[in-house]
Amino acid sequence: xxVSPPRTHADLIPQLSHxxxxxxxxxxxxxxxxxxxxxxxxxxxLMVGQSTTPLHVVLRVLSGEDxxxxxxxxxxxxxxxxxxxxxxxxxxxxxxxxxxxxxRNPLASPDIIGITAGSGAAAVLGIVMxxxxxxxxxVLAIVGGLGTAxxxxxxxxxxxxxxxxxxxxxxxxxxxxNSVTAYVxxxxxxWSLQEALRWLxxxxxxxxxxxxxxxxxxxxxxxxxxLVRSRDIDALRLxxxxxxxxxxxxxxxxxxxxxxxxxxxxxxxxxxGPIAFVSFLAGPIAAWIVGPGRPVxxxxxxVGAVLVLxxxxxxxxxxxxxxxxxxxTGALGGPYLLYLIVRMNRTGRVA
Amino acid sequence: xxxxxxIRRVAIGRPGWLALALAALCLTAVLSVTVxxxxxxWDDIGAALTGGTETIGQAAVxxxxxxxxxxxxxxxxxxxxxxxxxxxxxxxxxxxxLLGVNAGAALAVVIAIAYFGIDTLGAYVWAGxxxxxAASCFVYAVGSLGRGGATPLKLTLAGAATSIAAGSCVTAVxxxxxxxxxxxxSWQVGGVGGATFTGVIPMLPFLLVGLVVGLLSARHxxxxxxxxxxxxxxxxxxxxxxxxxxxxxxxxxxxxxxICGPIGFVGLIVPHLxxxxxxxxxxxxxxxxxxxxxxxxxxxxxxxRxIARPAxxxxxxxxxxxxxxVFIWIVRRRQVRDL
Numbered sequence: 001x002x003v004s005p006p007r008t009h010a011d012l013i014p015q016l017s018h019x020x021x022x023x024x025x026x027x028x029x030x031x032x033x034x035x036x037x038x039x040x041x042x043x044x045x046l047m048v049g050q051s052t053t054p055l056h057v058v059l060r061v062l063s064g065e066d067x068x069x070x071x072x073x074x075x076x077x078x079x080x081x082x083x084x085x086x087x088x089x090x091x092x093x094x095x096x097x098x099x100x101x102x103x104r105n106p107l108a109s110p111d112i113i114g115i116t117a118g119s120g121a122a123a124v125l126g127i128v129m130x131x132x133x134x135x136x137x138x139v140l141a142i143v144g145g146l147g148t149a150x151x152x153x154x155x156x157x158x159x160x161x162x163x164x165x166x167x168x169x170x171x172x173x174x175x176x177x178n179s180v181t182a183y184v185x186x187x188x189x190x191w192s193l194q195e196a197l198r199w200l201x202x203x204x205x206x207x208x209x210x211x212x213x214x215x216x217x218x219x220x221x222x223x224x225x226x227l228v229r230s231r232d233i234d235a236l237r238l239x240x241x242x243x244x245x246x247x248x249x250x251x252x253x254x255x256x257x258x259x260x261x262x263x264x265x266x267x268x269x270x271x272x273g274p275i276a277f278v279s280f281l282a283g284p285i286a287a288w289i290v291g292p293g294r295p296v297x298x299x300x301x302x303v304g305a306v307l308v309l310x311x312x313x314x315x316x317x318x319x320x321x322x323x324x325x326x327x328x329t330g331a332l333g334g335p336y337l338l339y340l341i342v343r344m345n346r347t348g349r350v351a
Numbered sequence: 352x353x354x355x356x357x358i359r360r361v362a363i364g365r366p367g368w369l370a371l372a373l374a375a376l377c378l379t380a381v382l383s384v385t386v387x388x389x390x391x392x393w394d395d396i397g398a399a400l401t402g403g404t405e406t407i408g409q410a411a412v413x414x415x416x417x418x419x420x421x422x423x424x425x426x427x428x429x430x431x432x433x434x435x436x437x438x439x440x441x442x443x444x445x446x447x448x449l450l451g452v453n454a455g456a457a458l459a460v461v462i463a464i465a466y467f468g469i470d471t472l473g474a475y476v477w478a479g480x481x482x483x484x485a486a487s488c489f490v491y492a493v494g495s496l497g498r499g500g501a502t503p504l505k506l507t508l509a510g511a512a513t514s515i516a517a518g519s520c521v522t523a524v525x526x527x528x529x530x531x532x533x534x535x536x537s538w539q540v541g542g543v544g545g546a547t548f549t550g551v552i553p554m555l556p557f558l559l560v561g562l563v564v565g566l567l568s569a570r571h572x573x574x575x576x577x578x579x580x581x582x583x584x585x586x587x588x589x590x591x592x593x594x595x596x597x598x599x600x601x602x603x604x605x606x607x608x609x610i611c612g613p614i615g616f617v618g619l620i621v622p623h624l625x626x627x628x629x630x631x632x633x634x635x636x637x638x639x640x641x642x643x644x645x646x647x648x649x650x651x652x653x654x655x656r657x658i659a660r661p662a663x664x665x666x667x668x669x670x671x672x673x674x675x676x677v678f679i680w681i682v683r684r685r686q687v688r689d690l
Contacts, residue, residue, distance in 0.1 A: 168682045176675035179668045334516025
């Protein structure tokens with residue numbers, strides 16, 4: 001592209017502000033399109049399942065009317081499942097993208113560096129050993145996730161934080177915590193495969209609307225914490241020094257962002273289990289959609305929700321068996337991780 | 352630290368360390384037979400060793416004998432396989448569990464059970480070896496594509512990705528088959544409980560071949576450690592030497608995983624420990640790794656039996672708890688550039 005060199009700064013300002021307005025408009029268009037896709041997907045999963053319910057009946061059920069038959073299929077079976085999938089997907093996508101941005105590495109997502117494994121192990125311990133339930137489990141999962149994050153951070157710190165070391169240590173910690181989960185599940189008195197699979201791969205089977213409340217609360221609190229800080233998070237992508245030069249208070253922002261990430265990921269894990277690879281995939285997919293160098297947090301949250309919703313639908317109805325959503329997203333994520341490694345080979349650096 | 356170890360190395364010497372490791376193996380084996388979930392008196396142990404199974408105590412000890420043998424064989428196989436893999440890939444983080452070899456073997460065994468109706472241990476072993484071989488080729492190929500060759504970080508990530516993908520596939524296979532789910536689930540954790548002598552026998556020929564080929568490749572591994580070009584200048588046929596060593600590692604891991612389930616971290620920590628004791632000469636490192644691996648796995652099994660009485664903790668979980676901190680220590684000790 002050939003641009004004639006601007007003569008003065010005064011010439012540059014209208015040009016820049018025009019470009020910025022255009023970029024902002026395009027970003028809003030993309031977010032709107034993703035939101036529309038998510039809403040369409042949500043409505044579709046309410047309408048179509050083993051049987052098909054017409055749209056006007058769905059709307060009547062949603063408005064609180066008692067429709068024989070449809071009230072059960074839509075109100076009791078499909079609505080909680082859809083709500084939980086969307087909320088968990090938003091949390092995983094937002095938390096994952098924030099984590100990848102904070103550590104400046106697409107491999108450093110919470111499910112690879114062990115935060116998800118920590119929350120999952122804490123939740124399983126609470127459910128099986130302490131027989132807790134509800135919000136207590138969410139709190140326990142957050143404590144577990146936060147402890148894991150701090151532990152990995154402390155262990156990876158040696159004259160500064162290196163991405164490669166953090167990822168490797170995270171993989172080691174995750175292996176240890178996953179074996180805790182597997183052991184506790186083997187000890188569980190009422191051994192049910194479906195329940196166990198939720199904690200091994202993540203699933204929204206048997207969702208109840210009551211489970212959505214802690215998830216929604218966490219999404220509003222921790223999600224807004226991240227979104228308020230989204231400008232600082234974007235600045236962090238330039239590197240610590242440049243971000244500091246732009247006026248970002250590094251220590252405070254980093255702490256707030258870590259709390260936000262752990263809160264989102266842990267609550268979602270406590271509700272639906274560690275749905276494989278959603279927090280890992282959502283950020284890169286969103287970055288690919290909006291283009292390089294653009295803010296990804298909101299698009300990533302929407303992409304995460306679309307992934308979980310679509311993965312759950314595919315696992316239920318499009319495949320020969322009924323699979324939990326984590327199996328579907330796990331099958332998607334493995335090849336992408338391998339692609340990243342291959343690309344890392346070509347560019348010769350860590351992702 | 353290194354200075355102290357160096358002095359000790361001179362004082363005790365390599366044969367001394369090997370003798371010490373053998374003594375540790377004997378000690379843990381005795382512990383494994385005498386200590387367990389049920390406390391058994393010496394009379395019963397003596398009677399059980401001569402074939403008696405009249406009392407509950409004697410029967411318990413009779414169950415512990417094959418279990419000890421299996422733990423020793425599996426530990427030796429994993430320790431040796433880890434040392435060979437670290438030598439071949441010149442990669443300090445090589446471990447059959449981390450590199451996805453165990454996950455590949457697990458997937459192959461589960462597929463064999465679910466779709467081909469295979470239910471004999473001998474057939475499990477073949478499936479396990481096939482899966483381990485396919486997974487290790489795949490991980491190594493992905494990890495070494497392009498610039499820089501197979502760095503530890505790339506190999507570990509490729510292994511983690513392969514493990515997760517294989518795990519998803521295992522779940523997908525089990526879900527369709529509720530009848531085999533329970534058996535596969537407990538096998539997936541990795542344990543030596545419930546071993547019988549007839550169950551151990553199908554392993555033996557494969558283990559023997561793997562052990563012999565692995566130990567014989569020691570001299571070539573020493574040469575390969577100098578770099579491929581130097582090794583070929585010394586007259587080593589590099590692809591052949593590397594291939595033979597990898598085949599032995601795959602045989603050992605595949606067989607062990609097929610019988611015991613995936614057991615991680617033994618292959619990682621044992622060679623590192625042994626390298627501290629006898630240095631980098633593979634002619635000493637490989638046998639010592641095998642003996643130490645056997646002692647470690649038996650010890651982990653005993654620990655798992657007593658730590659949560661009256662329940663048992665599977666040995667795969669115990670090794671993960673011992674191994675992950677060591678893994679982190681290795682990662683921290685090295686410069687990031689090396690990773």
